[in-house]
Structures are given as C-alpha cells and as structure tokens.
Amino acid sequence: GQNIDQPTEMTATEGAIVQINCTYQTSGFNGLFWYQQHAGEAPTFLSYNVLDGLEEKGRFSSFLSRSKGYSYLLLKELQMKDSASYLCAVDHNTNAGKSTFGDGTTLTVKP
C-alpha cells in the first residue's frame, strides 16, 4: 500500500524559516514532488527530487533521503503570500505518470 505522512497544520511568522516534513512508504518510487495550493485554487508545481540531497530554488528548497523515505520543503524569508497548503507527492515511476499525494500541510504565515 501507499502511506504518505505530513503534518496537518503549521504556523510561522513572516520573515522566518519553516520546514515541512514528509515521510513515505510506497511501492514503486521514482522521485518526490512538492506542490503548493492556495485556498480555492489548483495545486501548482514547486519542486521535484529524484536524487538524495538538497535542491535549492530561490526561497524554497527541497530535500530527499531515499534510504530513509523522507523529504522536507524548506521555506525561507516567509511572506504572507506563502500561506497555503503544501502537498508532497510520490512519483511512482510508471509511464502513466501516476503520483500519490499526501494530505497536505496547511501553512499559516502571521505578521
């Protein structure tokens, strides 16, 4: 079966750094996605990790450890607009491009 765990909610202060963790136990693993979803909107792509290590992209970074079944999304210099739900998703390495999504972490950024 597929099991993906992330915290349900997190709160952080504007300008701070926050780390959102994701652990997974799945059959068939090619890589891990992070998507951002603002309330009432569709998810949009943030990052994809296939190799172990940290991938940095501006204020956002994503880390993967395949041996530990663990990933995190790191958001620096938080802004109010970063308040959103963050979804981790396992890419199952199928030709159909199927992914299994976690339940999402709702991040609230406070002034």
Added chain:
Amino acid sequence: DVKVTQSSRYLVKRTGEKVFLECVQDMDHENMFWYRQDPGLGLRLIYFSYDVKMKEKGDIPEGYSVSREKKERFSLILESASTNQTSMYLCASSLPRGGGGYEQYFGPGTRLTVT
C-alpha cells in the same frame, strides 16, 4: 502556456442524477487524471488515462466512470450521484519533465454539491 480547463467551477445536483464533469487540456499530454479533494483526506485518485480510450482505476473508483474519446478531453461520470460524492473534483494532465518525473498540471476544480 499550459492550460487545463474544467467545464464548471460550481455544480449543484440532486441525488440520483447522472453528472458529467468535463476536462480539456491543450498541451497534447498523454496522461490525464481525475481526483477528488476532501478536507483531511487530501487528493485521492479516482481514475486515470494514459492514452485515448485507455483508462485505469485509481484508489477510489467506486461510483464513478470515465471516458476518453479524444486526447484532449477526459470526462468523469457519476452514474447516480449520491450525497457522499459532494466534493471538490480536480482534473490534471501530465508531461514528462526534463529533469525526470511527470509534472501534473491541474485544472481550477469543480466544487460539486449533491443534495
């Protein structure tokens, strides 16, 4: 620019009605997906299609069917709507990324209420 559109943003139907949700993508993607999203349950895959006329069940196919007659269009059908199918329905299509994996592009969603 990538575009996935869904036929309605909001829909209200009665119990027992047949409901059609339409999704169209203009990116020539092979793969298309239907999810439902409920609070506390995340995104759950209903059905997906990897080619015209090809479909596979996802994690929660019961009570749903799909149709893919043309590459750009993927329809979700609720044969007899029930109140437990009240949800946000999201369509997506996917493309192989240069860096690996298949990035999914989502439509704006249809919020369906069954009364």
